[in-house]
Amino acid sequence: MAYTLNVNGKALRADVDGDTPLLWVLRDTLGLVGTKYGCGVAACGACTVHIDGQAMRACQIPVEAVGKAKVSTIEGMAVHRVGKKVQAAWTELDVAQCGYCQAGQIMSATALLAATPKPTDAQIDEAMEGNLCRCATYVRIRAAIKRASGQKEA
């Protein structure tokens, strides 16, 4: 069945089964491979996207449930008011090691800062707890969120 999705402000058409997770529609059908597969059970956060501004795990959202909601992915962050600041902070502090989880980290951090412009350490931990980094770059993730929010980096 054909679905028209609003992804990064563009209407994109995908002819897939309705139970296909948004993750695989983005990656395999729409060619937006920035959103990553890590676990398939919402345990790692590598597939984090925004649905109407909320950080969600794309591996758990069947495409038929998306409807007219606005989907934002890492590919759309360069023109996102907060996302571009987060990307800049990630670059300046060179957060990544392997980098595989970082799209999901940036999506979660952006959603956090859009809702809570000056998060405390506890708020950062709470918002980022669902995003695993196997390389354990957590110290820099925390610092980059502080930097993007204009706060002192501990």
Place this chain on the structure above:
Amino acid sequence: MTYHDKHLPQSGQQTGASRRDVLVSVSAAGLTLGFVVAGKAQAQTDAQDDAIRPLNAYVTVAPDGKVTILAKAPDVGQGVKTMLPMLIAEELDVPWEDVRVEMAPNDPKTYGRQFAGGSMATPMHWDEHRRVGAVARAMLIQAAATAWNCGPGDCVTEPGAVIHKPTGKKRTYGSLALACATVTPPDPKTLTLKEPKDYRIVGRPLAQYDTAKIVTGQPLFGIDQRRPGMLFATYVKAPVFGAKVASADLEAARAVKGVKAAFIVEGHPDAFAPGPGNIGQGLMPGVAVVADTWWAAKKGRDRLNVSWADHPTSQQSSKGYADKAATLNAGKPQRNLRNDGDVDAALKGAAKTVEAAYAYPFLSHANLEPQNCTAEFKDGKLEVWAPTQNPEPGRQLCAKTLGLAPEDITVHMVRGGGGFGRRLANDYMVEAAWISREVGAPVQVLWTREDDMQHDHYRPAGFHYLKGGLDAQGNLVALADHFVTFSNKDAIAPSAGMSAAEFPSRFVPNLRFDVSMIPLGVPTGPLRAPGSNALAFVFQSFIDELAHAAGADPLEFQIKLLGDQEVVGQAPAAYGAGRMVGVLRAVRDMSPWASRSTLPKGEGLGVGCYYSHLGYFAEVCHVGVSAEGGVKVKKVWVAADVGRQIINPHGALNQVQGSVLDGLSEALHQQITVANGAVEQSNFGDYPLMRISEACPVEVKFLKTDFNPTGLGEPALPPAIPALTNAIFAATGKRIRSLPLTPDMLKA
């Protein structure tokens, strides 16, 4: 021909083109500055030999002055795609901003051994890669000198340009690139390298070259590769390692919309241990489902209802291993590894003895990017795009399994989403190759997380039965370890061994290491700091026990044990005792070690030190333990000695902090258990990794010592674990002798 351009002269020779044709193509494409190291045969390809290789085609200077530097070894997050080109760029003397980095082809004849492992990129290339840059710079100087009709001694460089000293005339590298075609490259050994005070790139904290792609989500990783007409595949293997398919409902899978093929793969007879040079498994038996999207393939797979044939290892279990270890320990050890002095007599005569049994579990690598590979088999030739740490053995594995000539296989190295040793194996590569040939189309094989966790080559579990003896002055005079480990076909299983030089051997006058083995049906292999990641926990914890038994400060006890000799033993097993004392003193002084007695109840500091991968590390961990047994790591201090130069401080700090947290994560959470011959864990729910709320600050100090720089992918990990468990002892009086930690161990 001394000047050797990998791409251009070769194509010229093949087509019979004239020198002029070659030069024309040079001017269009820019110039590749390649050269042969004098005295080294071009054809040397021994993959085990880490000596300097004939070098070729690392550096390309374009007419506009942009410089392309090839990164020789795969990047899985350890930063070598940035660090190795930095070495070349430094001596070439170009602005880093003008450097483009590309991955080199997998071509060991040209580049020598290409791999990511053992924290070896720095020690193997520190000298060699700087000379690659220096030779290229000398050629540009020579080209300028020829143009100015002067000697090269009249010329100097500034980043990106040659300057004629007497007149101040200047030529950019880009304007000289073409003229280099007629310059004979100098012998790299004759060149004088820069003084560290003149470094402009080495020592500068630089972002990884791929950072821009990472933060914007551009295609980069193995899973991101796409080929025209590519299909997606999933491959189901038996829970019991190596069991064959008894039956599978292929028709049910084929009935799923989008599924193009479903078939049984017999696997290769040697798949479990695919031979010298190959780590991990080859093509194991299984069922492939291929579809136009991965989700369709996965849906097809879920309908296969595979049943598996009986297998001889299907009764194995973690409980069985533990029981067997205890039985083996009660008997005579199977092998002796080392026997210094008279251990039994020394224990009998000791003023105090300590006995303890230590154990640690199997671990999975859990790369966040599940194993995957993209393969295209066409007209008898195979091309693969693989997030591998070890491309050439993958090529050889594909050649052997598919019956192809290695020359008909091209392996492209693509960035891997985490390595940690998992991608030294190439099982995913041979699966993709096989499936692509079967379906006659480009295929990307992608494992599910469950596949990945249940078909790893695991960090081997192990059991150590230790005895130690102290004399009346508190000196460690005797130590015995009966190490019960695992075997595969009567040999010690991969990464399950211990060196006779394992610390504290050579520092204790009476010391015995014995080994016994349990036959194992679970594949094992290297995990970040292999061997060391387990043995540091065992020996550094036991030494801490002995220090407490002696009534000594555990850190000073280690310094005393290390003695006065700068170096103990001979290469390759030489141990820089003086360097270890240096990092122990440094971590003592940078941490609140001296005031640890003032910590509140339930908190403690512990120390661990370890030498691995040529690096000396000492770490102090500050921990708090709640009455319920919850552990909170508050901070870790790290003193590191990896020689005189940190090449990229940005990457170096990240590696050390990540390694420490990785070690803590292993100790706090991780274990793979076996039941009925299969791995029980399947995803991050039952195999948890550290999350951000547990990540503590990690303060790092690099000591600068007069040794060549060495690598940082691994050596910070091993001491973090005993630093943690020794801190828990300091906080609670409870000695941690098995991992991972559980609240039950620590309840007040």
